[in-house]
Amino acid sequence: MTAVIRPSTLKGTIPAPPSKSAAHRALICAALSKGPAGAAPISESNDMLATCAVLEAFGFPSSRKGQSIAFGPNRPTQPVFPCRESGSTLRFLLPVAAALGIEGEFTGEGRLPDRPLEPLLSLMKSHGSSFSADRLPFHLSGKLTSGLFELPGNISSQFISGLLFALPLLEGTSEIHITSPLQSAGYVELTTQALTQAGIKIEKIPEGFRIPGSQQYQPILLSVEGDWSGGAFWICAGALSGKIAVIGLNLASAQGDKAIISILQEMGASVSIKKDTVIVTPSPLHGCRIDAGPIPDLIPILAVTAAYAQGDTEFYNAARLRLKESDRLSVTAEMLRALGGNVEEFEDKLIVHGGSPLHGGTVNGANDHRIVMSAAVAACCCKEPVTISDAQSVSKSYPDFFEALKKLGGDCDVF
Incomplete structure (x- = not known):
């Protein structure tokens, strides 16, 4: 699809x-x-x-x-x-x-x-x-x-x-x-x-x-508690696009991807928390260094976020990403380049040079659900439309993703 x-x-x-x-x-x-x-x-x-x-x-x-x-x-x-x-x-x-x-x-x-x-x-x-x-x-x-x-x-x-x-x-x-x-x-x-x-x-x-x-x-x-990995797409979208509230998240969760909150705060994002709800509004972002080891599933959407931050963001200790549904380290770099981003790929790290808006283009989804969902969030912030292959791969973890995107105001067709 x-x-x-x-x-x-x-x-x-x-x-x-x-x-x-x-x-x-x-x-x-x-x-x-x-x-x-x-x-x-x-x-x-x-x-x-x-x-x-x-x-x-x-x-x-x-x-x-x-x-x-x-x-x-x-x-x-x-x-x-x-x-x-x-x-x-x-x-x-x-x-x-x-x-x-x-x-x-x-x-x-x-x-x-x-x-x-x-x-x-x-x-x-x-x-x-x-x-x-x-x-x-x-x-x-x-x-x-x-x-x-x-x-x-x-x-x-x-x-x-x-x-x-x-x-x-x-x-x-x-x-x-x-x-x-x-x-x-x-x-x-x-x-x-x-x-x-x-x-x-x-x-x-x-x-x-x-x-x-x-x-x-x-x-x-x-x-079963709410998913910080899935919620991270909307949390990052809130930092880039418009005010978004993600409900049903356990702030005391042992899920490693709860780190999305502290990482975005380090990048300068405006984040507030009320009970089980995380509220994010756009604000100027800046780059930082991020240890990918404990949070490999967050790297694609954080790389998109980093493209809109001033300065460089380094994702280190990232070799394990090559063993995911795709070579996720390489495919994340390819995704950003396809959209007009500036990124350097190394054996075990990525450096995203931020500060320039992504313009749009065609992204290879690589049959990787997290690449497709990250590219979809990036597309909403691009200057031109974005075409993403392998859109059906979102069914691996988040089959309702595109319906949720539309609910938040996304303009998309899946066929």
Whole structure:
């Protein structure tokens, strides 16, 4: 699909979409409990559909009523686990399947087969699991055993979260030792919070975590908070276009992308907070240095924001962006250049030279939902219309994105 977006002023009030990060965790905790359990609100994004499909293949059938997902009595497992393009689905549920002794073929689409799974696979192999290949698709067999799991903290926190979901199901106590500073600590905290709500005991130790075995997930209806990653598009739009209020955000959230507030404030944005609402109005912005390590999903929309700030903005510690749905570091630079921006790309950083308005053009969406949504916000501030390819990719995380854009005054056609 293609989106054509014409210059317009975005303003108004918009609810944040349900958090994709929190929803994955809530669905897994609900499915693993014995008894009626569920989660809400859950969007109909492709990643949510992937997690529900794999859980159903594991034998945990679900039903949807509005934005609520409920899990019913267990059924026999199916032999294929379709993760689509969802890295969270794969990395969270691979250890869970092994802990439950479920065997079958994991599959993926798009760039998912190319995204890294080490050192998770090696750790699982050393604790009883076998894989028919080192990349998707592969067949999983063998039952995971408890013990010591060591892994660095500067890789995907999803590996740690996947083990945290799985290890309580095993016989015997396990420990996760994190051998270097943990980059995405907020997302691990989001996992431990969901586990605590589901009655799972996780002990924080100096090396990482101690997880007692033979635990039982408790039936619960988990509430899914608003998504800071999705809300960030409108928060940044408020700094660039017109006054925008984003409602339904938890200011005490462990989501790492809550950092959008402090980053924009450092850039000079006018931000106010009232209970669960973030209100942003346009004001002069200036560049700064931003550590991309803890917030890789924010970099495309922050790069757009930086293009309108005076001076340079450096996004450093950004190598992990190359392993997303696209080579997100390179594609972000290409997006800005296509719109008339001035950006330098390095192996692990971007420098955006701001201060010149973007003029418009044609953007390759690269089948990356965050690139498409960032380009759409940029387009509203451009001098000329912008055409964006792969507009359907927003369905990965925010299927209602273009409807929300129109609600705020965006002038767009998607076909």
